Amino acid sequence: MTMEVNAAVVGSFDHPPRYEPFDLPAPVDEDQVVVDVLAVGLHPRVRTGASGRHYTSTGKLPMVPGVDGVGRLEDGRLVYFVADDELTGPMATRTVVDARRCVPLPEGADVVKIAAAMNPAMSSWVALRRRVPIRPGQSVLVLGATGNAGQMAIQVAKRLGAGRVVGAGRDPGRLALLPGIGADATVALTGTAEATGAALAEAAAEVDLVIDYLWGVPAAAAIMSLLLGRADRGRELNWIQIGSVAGPVIELPSVALRSANFRLQGNGQGAVSTRAYLEELPALMDEIDHGGIAIAARALPLADVESVWTAPETPGVRTVLVTTESCLDQAGVPRPAE
Incomplete structure (x- = not known):
């Protein structure tokens, strides 16, 4: 029927x-x-x-x-x-x-706002609540922060207790807007790998978590820059892979996994159960509807x-x-x- x-x-x-x-x-x-x-x-x-x-x-x-x-x-x-x-x-x-x-x-x-925001906000919200629960005061790097989901990830990280949030992206105009929504520092991802790597190491080498919407070459370069720049490589760095705007694969030296306390995992359909996602929705909807996440x-x-x-x-x-x-x-x- x-x-x-x-x-x-x-x-x-x-x-x-x-x-x-x-x-x-x-x-x-x-x-x-x-x-x-x-x-x-x-x-x-x-x-x-x-x-x-x-x-x-x-x-x-x-x-x-x-x-x-x-x-x-x-x-x-x-x-x-x-x-x-x-x-x-x-x-x-x-x-x-x-x-x-x-x-x-x-x-x-506001049904239009709810329909617009839930999907892009859900990725970072669930990542920081279920995949790698953020602890108050921890620092976060958002790779791909000039996209819609990346901009929301900055707000989500702050709402969930991040002490410092760094936003990295390519769009200079949108990068300039990130401090207004909670970013404590920004990094421009440019075509010069050496300059980008140095900027990431300076601004974000000591972060506790990375939310990655890019993957591809930028992610591979950022991983090595951050690990090489850390004062203590034995301190845990959790990398949460969510999107692949810059490419579906990366080339990563095995030393990245052996020489540092580096944990790489993803967040998406299958990585977290449907039940867990649904349990997180009411709190996220309340944040969006009341303006906590714009x-x-x-x-x-x-x-x-x-x-x-x-x-x-x-x-x-x-x-x-x-x-x-x-x-x-x-x-x-x-x-x-x-």
Whole structure:
């Protein structure tokens, strides 16, 4: 049994999603519920999934993309939900979600802000709460701090008790903004490996944790620069690998693992259980909704997904797709029409 909805449908991995009718499979058990979708973030993770390049991709088409969203259940409750890989994605006017992956939101919550911020903030929040729990006063380097997730990681680290946070990135304009959101120092990642390595060693050699959104050549160079610059190589350095903007592989000398107390691990789907992720969501949502973690977002109609998908992104702003068959609820955000 199916129900017809309008959705962003991926019919080919070589073409952006098209807004068109889609037959949504009905819930098959009591754990699955229908949700009227209000807002869905267009995250980098969503783009890689829609292109078939994410490591969780099955290659099955057609598909509806998306990893999370905000919606309203049939009983009227407002919820944030995390999509299940086995179910249709949330970029649709309605979708089916696992009720166990829904977290209630208070009426009046800023659903666009929640949809924009939860995914990029979740990576560093879970990394510093579950993967390598941060201790009060520890220092953190964010590698790739000029991206959306990196900017949020600086705020998250501070909110969770970091004593000092260093942000490293390539975009000089956005790098200059980092002190305003909590960075105690910044490092410009340039094309000159020697100069970049020296700057990283000076600013961040003694950090306790690294949150890495880059990987590739920059990460390999940074690892060696930090380890060689540490006064005591026996003091633990935890490197948490989250993104691979600069490349999917690195070349790392084995001496990096033998000559220092260096621990390399990742954070993502599979590294932390779904249950652990879900347990962290209410506290993170509260931080975002009350302004403890800030993000800039722009809302655009889901019906325009094909043109939005290929349009240049505004640096520092996360795009959120909202349903067009809607009226404004009391929070001033789109809500599906009855």
